[in-house]
Amino acid sequence: MIAGDDATRASVTVRAPAKINLHLGVGALGAGGFHPLATVYQAIGLYEDVTVSDQQDWSVHLTGEADLDLADVPVDESNLAVRAARALCVHHGLTDHAARIEIRKGIPVAGGLAGGSADAAATLLALDRLWDLRTSDEDLLRLGADLGSDVPFALLGGTATGLGRGEEVAPLEDGGDWWWCVVPHAEGLSTPAVYRHFDELSGDGVPPPAVPDELRRALASGDPERLAAQLHNDLQAPALDLRPELRRTFDDGVAAGALAALLSGSGPTVLLLCADQAGVHEVRRAMVEAGHERAVVAPGPVPGVHEVVYENAPDTRNLR
Ligand code: C5P
16 A cells, blocks of 8 residues: 555556455454454455545546446445545544545455445545655554445455454465455345354354465465365355355356356355366356356455556456
8 A cells, every 4th residue: 555655646546356255254243243263365457546636625427348237326425435434534634625536446246255344445545645744554444444334455455364344454464476266246145244144054162263384385385286175155155145146157257267256245256266277268168158247357465445546448357
């Protein structure tokens, strides 16, 4: 991340990545309505671009890639990007600032890929740069944590552990260039609903979650077969119970040649880990042939939020 060191500009664009969870260990529901987590995040190459510019009143504008459904994304004060902007203003005691926030979405909505958290993280950094606020990384992480469990990781990027309710992030050694085929689904899943169903299915006696040492070793080794054997998500069973048709995507992925299939976060996006770059394109082709038209290729890990400068360059995101 690294907060601003440039002179004030008319507009600033910041890019933020999608996240996946290579391990999502969930504990018993806690007093604050959250579950203790032990997770391993990875940032992958699907992105939101947020452009901010000075304006008298706050406003949010959405654009997206052709196959993204934006109908469920609010453009009022409840949008996480606006809440992030307002929190940053409160933090700096700014009472007369407002901005136009333009969100170019490339991450499926309600897909378990933390697109809203990416918007919040990108907005924090973009406004910090626009107004030359020089917010410390620690303060950005703290502001992010107050906005949502996945926001600090969107700031950090790469591969990281997440403890607490997911907001306590620390970088993790990752020796791999991993290739994911990402298979979104037309209808999103509600994160609270999936956590609630986790509670219903697991009953009493849920052990405290932990990050397995073998997963750390597999990540450091860079060996995709080793990583494939360690992928795990405690929300997979409840999500599959709520959406049984997702099983077909898992089966199709393995039949297409993926090393492993994993639910992304609270779903319903399915992640297919592939052996290498050539392999992931083959798997994507096979998934499209099997009827999963929206399958896309994404590398990981990628950096967290960062400023981008377009100089009439063609948009090459998510090239297939
Ligand atoms: O933090 P975030 O806003 O992403 O959380 C959305 C919802 O997901 C929470 O309101 C809660 O119902 C559920 N959640 C949880 N335990 C976590 C993270 C999220 O129960 N650690």
